[in-house]
Amino acid sequence: MPIEFLIFLTVFTPALVGGLNLIFNRIPNVRDTVTLLGALITFYFSVIIFLGFDGQATRYKLATIMPGIDISFHIEPLGIIFSLLASGLWILTHIYAIGYMRGAKERNHSRFFFFFSVSIASVMGISFSGNLFTLFLFYELLTLITFPLVSHKGSTEALRGARVYLSILLGTSIGLQLLGIIWIYFSVGTLDFVKGGILNGSFGSLELILLVGLFAFGIGKAALFPFHRWLPAAMVAPTPVSALLHAVAVVKAGVFTVLKVGVYIFGLDSLSVSGATDWLTWLACFSILFASLIAMTKDNLKARLAYSTISQLAYVVLAFSLANSLGVLGGTLQIVTHAFGKITLFMCAGSIYVATKKTDISDMQGLGRVMPITFLSFLIGAISIIGLPPMGGSWAKWFLILSSLEADKQFVVLVLLISSLLNIAYLLPLVAKGFYLNPKDRTEIKSFKEPSAFVWLPPAITASISFLLFFYVGYIRDFMINFGLVS
Amino acid sequence: MASEIKQGALELVNHLPILQVITPMLIAPILVVFNNKTLSWLLSFVGALACLFISILLIQAVSDGSILTYYLGGWAPPIGIEYRIDAANAILLLLISIISAIVLIFSYSSLHAEIPEEKHTLFYSCFLLCLTGLLGVVATADIFNVFVFLEISSLSTYVLVAQGAYLDRRALSASFNYLIMGTIGATFFVIGIGYIYMATGSLNMMDIAERASQLGDNRTIQAGFAFIVVGMGLKLAMVPLHVWLPNAYTFAPTVVTCFLAATATKVALYVLIRFVFSVFNYEDSFVNELFFLLLMPLAVIAMIAASVIAIFKQNLKKLLAYSSLAQIGYMLLGLSLMSQKGLASSLVHMVNHGFTKAALFMSLGAFMLNTKNVYIKSLRGLGKSMPFTSAAFLIGGLSLIGVPGTAGFISKWLLLEAALETGYWLVAILIIVSSLFAVIYIWKIVEVLYFSESSESYDEVSVLTLMPVWILALFCIFLGINTSLTVDVANMATEILFK
Numbered sequence: 001m002p003i004e005f006l007i008f009l010t011v012f013t014p015a016l017v018g019g020l021n022l023i024f025n026r027i028p029n030v031r032d033t034v035t036l037l038g039a040l041i042t043f044y045f046s047v048i049i050f051l052g053f054d055g056q057a058t059r060y061k062l063a064t065i066m067p068g069i070d071i072s073f074h075i076e077p078l079g080i081i082f083s084l085l086a087s088g089l090w091i092l093t094h095i096y097a098i099g100y101m102r103g104a105k106e107r108n109h110s111r112f113f114f115f116f117s118v119s120i121a122s123v124m125g126i127s128f129s130g131n132l133f134t135l136f137l138f139y140e141l142l143t144l145i146t147f148p149l150v151s152h153k154g155s156t157e158a159l160r161g162a163r164v165y166l167s168i169l170l171g172t173s174i175g176l177q178l179l180g181i182i183w184i185y186f187s188v189g190t191l192d193f194v195k196g197g198i199l200n201g202s203f204g205s206l207e208l209i210l211l212v213g214l215f216a217f218g219i220g221k222a223a224l225f226p227f228h229r230w231l232p233a234a235m236v237a238p239t240p241v242s243a244l245l246h247a248v249a250v251v252k253a254g255v256f257t258v259l260k261v262g263v264y265i266f267g268l269d270s271l272s273v274s275g276a277t278d279w280l281t282w283l284a285c286f287s288i289l290f291a292s293l294i295a296m297t298k299d300n301l302k303a304r305l306a307y308s309t310i311s312q313l314a315y316v317v318l319a320f321s322l323a324n325s326l327g328v329l330g331g332t333l334q335i336v337t338h339a340f341g342k343i344t345l346f347m348c349a350g351s352i353y354v355a356t357k358k359t360d361i362s363d364m365q366g367l368g369r370v371m372p373i374t375f376l377s378f379l380i381g382a383i384s385i386i387g388l389p390p391m392g393g394s395w396a397k398w399f400l401i402l403s404s405l406e407a408d409k410q411f412v413v414l415v416l417l418i419s420s421l422l423n424i425a426y427l428l429p430l431v432a433k434g435f436y437l438n439p440k441d442r443t444e445i446k447s448f449k450e451p452s453a454f455v456w457l458p459p460a461i462t463a464s465i466s467f468l469l470f471f472y473v474g475y476i477r478d479f480m481i482n483f484g485l486v487s
Numbered sequence: 488m489a490s491e492i493k494q495g496a497l498e499l500v501n502h503l504p505i506l507q508v509i510t511p512m513l514i515a516p517i518l519v520v521f522n523n524k525t526l527s528w529l530l531s532f533v534g535a536l537a538c539l540f541i542s543i544l545l546i547q548a549v550s551d552g553s554i555l556t557y558y559l560g561g562w563a564p565p566i567g568i569e570y571r572i573d574a575a576n577a578i579l580l581l582l583i584s585i586i587s588a589i590v591l592i593f594s595y596s597s598l599h600a601e602i603p604e605e606k607h608t609l610f611y612s613c614f615l616l617c618l619t620g621l622l623g624v625v626a627t628a629d630i631f632n633v634f635v636f637l638e639i640s641s642l643s644t645y646v647l648v649a650q651g652a653y654l655d656r657r658a659l660s661a662s663f664n665y666l667i668m669g670t671i672g673a674t675f676f677v678i679g680i681g682y683i684y685m686a687t688g689s690l691n692m693m694d695i696a697e698r699a700s701q702l703g704d705n706r707t708i709q710a711g712f713a714f715i716v717v718g719m720g721l722k723l724a725m726v727p728l729h730v731w732l733p734n735a736y737t738f739a740p741t742v743v744t745c746f747l748a749a750t751a752t753k754v755a756l757y758v759l760i761r762f763v764f765s766v767f768n769y770e771d772s773f774v775n776e777l778f779f780l781l782l783m784p785l786a787v788i789a790m791i792a793a794s795v796i797a798i799f800k801q802n803l804k805k806l807l808a809y810s811s812l813a814q815i816g817y818m819l820l821g822l823s824l825m826s827q828k829g830l831a832s833s834l835v836h837m838v839n840h841g842f843t844k845a846a847l848f849m850s851l852g853a854f855m856l857n858t859k860n861v862y863i864k865s866l867r868g869l870g871k872s873m874p875f876t877s878a879a880f881l882i883g884g885l886s887l888i889g890v891p892g893t894a895g896f897i898s899k900w901l902l903l904e905a906a907l908e909t910g911y912w913l914v915a916i917l918i919i920v921s922s923l924f925a926v927i928y929i930w931k932i933v934e935v936l937y938f939s940e941s942s943e944s945y946d947e948v949s950v951l952t953l954m955p956v957w958i959l960a961l962f963c964i965f966l967g968i969n970t971s972l973t974v975d976v977a978n979m980a981t982e983i984l985f986k
Binding site: 065069136162170183 | 888890897908922937940974
């Protein structure tokens with residue numbers, strides 16, 4: 001099958017699945033099976049693209065909007081990794097979402113699954129975008145499509161959260177990112193992603209700093225301080241949305257864009273020579289520590305995880321700001337390992353909610369005894385996020401530390417170490433409380449049990465993958481090195 | 488004999504410029520003679536379709552950069568009246584014809600809700616006269632002829648706006664307001680024409696341009712230009728000469744609002760563009776200073792202030808009217824940059840905004856068929872009970888914001904590029920700020936539509952009402968993906984204008 005056809009299929013299948021969701025509105029079992037099949041097919045297509053990739057960065061043009069501005073796709077290692085990640089986790093999240101939506105008695109299932117599938121389609125579009133314009137198109141689409149998911153409950157609180165979500169994401173992308181894109185187009189005359197960057201010195205050093213700022217802040221989905229408020233606000237969404245979209249797809253689309261712009265628009269060499277990202281290193285470090293400190297004050301589990309996500313996303317922005325190939329390697333590994341770790345944590349939070357309707361950490365004492373699988377999965381996910389062996393997350397931190405040493409920014413090492421300590425301080429108490437403390441209400445706790453397998457199995461799987469990643473991370477590294485993304 | 492027929496057939500193509508204008512004008516009195524409601528609609532619709540057909544032929548003929556000329560009555564200019572079609576006005580002719588055809592489809596099902604049936608014939612004949620006027624203003628190359636057609640369209644517009652009085656008596660004062668302001672504008676315009684005639688002794692645009700360039704720095708011509716800018720400023724609702732517009736748009740029947748919002752102000756802006764580039768010398772320092780010192784600040788003020796006002800409006804027609812003022816600011820800004828890119832963005836935005844605003848006003852009109860008013864609170868929960876109308880409104884709204892993939896994005900992109908090219912960084916940032924305001928006022932409506940519980944439930948409007956709404960909504964998307972109709976033609980037009 002010609003490869004450009006495969007790209008269109010990968011983008012089109014989830015959108016088609018979304019449409020089928022609306023058609024099979026009245027027959028939930030058929031609808032959910034169709035979606036599951038669609039997720040499997042999408043993943044299958046991503047795998048085929050991955051296997052068929054020969055390192056040729058050919059571009060496939062879908063349409064020309066204006067001279068020099070096309071909707072085009074291309075295949076490169078970063079995008080392949082991201083598409084595999086998002087489509088693979090979609091399968092698990094979908095299984096989880098079936099159990100969650102029914103278990104937590106949410107309403108409007110078809111609408112929910114429709115927007116969910118279409119948002120996956122735009123994520124696929126983002127991962128295979130061949131130029132900045134196409135990326136921006138799908139980026140904005142993703143924002144708009146996820147809005148109804150955030151406001152799904154329709155309560156005043158949900159609406160307020162969704163409004164913050166939309167205004168920050170649209171505000172930054174239209175206000176800053178678009179300006180940056182037009183500026184590049186105006187100065188360089190092209191927006192294509194080319195390895196090594198396209199700027200070719202058309203920007204002075206001060207202008208380059210401004211441009212980095214326009215993208216670092218303009219890509220609001222990367223949740224860099226001070227544009228991070230949308231992430232906690234989005235936690236009003238049902239948990240599967242928080243798990244896949246706000247731990248993986250949407251936020252990772254943000255940091256993926258950051259890395260992609262860094263590698264294919266700015267070019268790592270010109271960035272590290274000019275030093276235009278030095279200020280960003282400081283800001284990313286601040287964002288890492290700041291968000292971790294806020295996370296410690298949150299008693300609501302999802303809010304705590306949201307702030308933890310902000311902190312972890314800043315790792316990838318940090319990787320971009322270090323502007324060397326070890327950094328890109330560390331950043332990519334962070335995208336992958338954090339995705340598995342954080343989706344585990346969110347799914348566990350959701351299964352606790354389905355089983356007990358509890359959202360606050362202080363109420364979860366002793367729950368580990370009745371929900372051991374959930375709490376063990378949480379523990380594994382947490383260790384991966386913290387970055388301790390034997391979990392995958394440790395490699396991301398390892399390469400980031402190497403990268404910061406290479407960039408001659410030793411203070412970053414210190415920040416990374418402090419951040420890991422803070423992660424321990426806010427993630428592990430939940431597990432300790434769950435297993436060791438006595439429940440407040442002994443009679444109530446007896447009525448709780450693990451929810452259906454639909455709900456507890458997916459986090460257990462993602463937790464296991466976090467563990468396996470520790471041993472198989474070399475494959476990702478080799479893949480990136482073989483195809484010249486990093487050296 | 489056979490050869491003569493052949494010659495006649497050939498001549499038909501040559502007569503297209505005049506047929507474009509005269510078709511609706513000839514149909515208008517016929518309607519009154521028959522005085523039958525359905526027949527009037529049918530004839531008007533056929534007339535509009537004929538106009539559309541002609542304008543498509545015209546744009547095909549001029550899209551390669553050629554110019555069609557037509558001498559009225561065979562009298563050669565500068566004595567006779569010349570009609571002159573190039574890429575710049577062909578695209579406007581097309582816009583006006585398409586919008587009028589679509590609006591007429593909508594009027595078939597919606598007009599009876601707003602105007603008593605015995606008035607329909609007169610309404611349609613006024614509508615056709617208005618169409619004639621707008622087409623004529625665009626097609627002609629004779630400046631006094633511009634004035635005549637402008638008055639034809641304006642006078643019929645006053646009548647059309649006043650038709651809203653059957654629903655809300657305030658339409659009368661809105662129309663009167665418009666009448667006074669419009670007449671002042673027309674007077675300024677005709678005084679300006681007088682000055683020019685005084686200095687050059689000619690009324691033909693090309694002829695004036697030639698003679699004026701020989702005169703050099705002439706105070707009379709400059710005074711004439713100033714009068715024309717003010718006169719057209721009134722007609723195109725340039726801030727601070729805009730006060731007639733919000734009320735006129737709010738209280739006019741929906742059909743009229745759609746038509747005017749999509750075409751009337753654009754035609755006035757076109758006249759300004761035509762005068763600047765084809766009559767006067769755009770490189771003249773007087774013209775440049777006037778645009779830089781006067782029009783650009785006014786355009787920026789309109790862009791920001793009108794958007795802010797729109798945020799606080801509860802009456803949605805008024806909200807969209809203020810948004811129109813802001814969008815006119817964009818177009819004026821593009822023109823005032825005085826560069827090829829700026830002018831192209833201005834022309835493209837005329838078309839894109841025409842479709843966008845017509846889609847928004849028309850979907851509001853469809854809501855109004857059910858809710859009977861357009862206050863924001865009466866739209867609660869309509870996203871569920873009127874899903875198709877709401878979706879069309881959403882598409883129009885996204886295009887107004889300028890989300891990529893919609894028409895609005897293209898014009899915003901071009902305008903930003905033009906602003907950066909000329910080095911006006913601050914202006915570029917203000918353009919973005921203004922579109923963020925658009926996010927606020929559009930999203931305010933979207934939230935009410937989709938995320939609040941409705942007190943009453945309505946049925947979706949009929950297919951015949953939905954069809955025009957959706958044609959416009961699809962245009963908003965189509966023009967965001969395929970820009971060969973807008974950007975390419977606009978580039979061609981700027982090349983002709985800038986030669």
